[in-house]
Amino acid sequence: MSEGSTSRNLVTSLSGSRGIYNILLSTVLGSSLWNSFVAGPISYKTLPRPLFSDLQGKLFPVYFTLQSIGSVTLLGLFVTSNRTALVRPVGFKLNAWLLGFMTAGSLANLLVVGPLVGKLIEQRKALVGNDETCPGQPGESVESREVTKKFGIAHGVSSLLNLGVVVAGIVHTAWVGQFGSLAL
Numbered sequence: 001m002s003e004g005s006t007s008r009n010l011v012t013s014l015s016g017s018r019g020i021y022n023i024l025l026s027t028v029l030g031s032s033l034w035n036s037f038v039a040g041p042i043s044y045k046t047l048p049r050p051l052f053s054d055l056q057g058k059l060f061p062v063y064f065t066l067q068s069i070g071s072v073t074l075l076g077l078f079v080t081s082n083r084t085a086l087v088r089p090v091g092f093k094l095n096a097w098l099l100g101f102m103t104a105g106s107l108a109n110l111l112v113v114g115p116l117v118g119k120l121i122e123q124r125k126a127l128v129g130n131d132e133t134c135p136g137q138p139g140e141s142v143e144s145r146e147v148t149k150k151f152g153i154a155h156g157v158s159s160l161l162n163l164g165v166v167v168a169g170i171v172h173t174a175w176v177g178q179f180g181s182l183a184l
Contacts (some may be wrong), residue, residue: 028070
């Protein structure tokens with residue numbers, strides 16, 4: 001095979017639907033792993049809480065948008081390229097469900113849970129200005145405790161959704177690595 005032929009094959013594989021699918025899948029999974037297990041924990045350990053909160057408040061909408069657009073596109077490519085996926089063997093059905101969960105979890109974080117967490121953080125910041133104590137400290141106001149509790153629940157839901165998206169992405173990526181990305 002000539003060098004020119006190899007270059008053309010590389011360009012074709014990167015620009016074709018399989019190449020786009022694989023690049024998009026690696027982008028969604030890579031950014032999810034990086035944000036969840038590297039950048040987030042390091043930022044939390046390094047930055048003072050107000051700075052960490054401000055940073056996450058700026059990063060998470062962008063992160064959830066990337067995750068959502070990527071997951072929606074992956075699901076769309078998968079379903080349109082494999083119209084019979086839901087009547088095929090278990091592996092095909094499983095991957096349609098995995099991509100569906102990635103899409104639903106990402107969109108839930110982008111459109112519902114993420115904004116709720118942001119709103120609760122802002123409420124907490126406003127209360128801290130009036131309440132000299134930190135969350136969970138003796139003397140914390142009842143209102144502050146309620147907002148902190150709601151934040152903990154919303155943050156937990158967001159974290160579980162994000163973890164589910166990561167696990168679904170890992171399982172789907174392993175399947176694509178073993179069997180390819182179907183009829184793309």
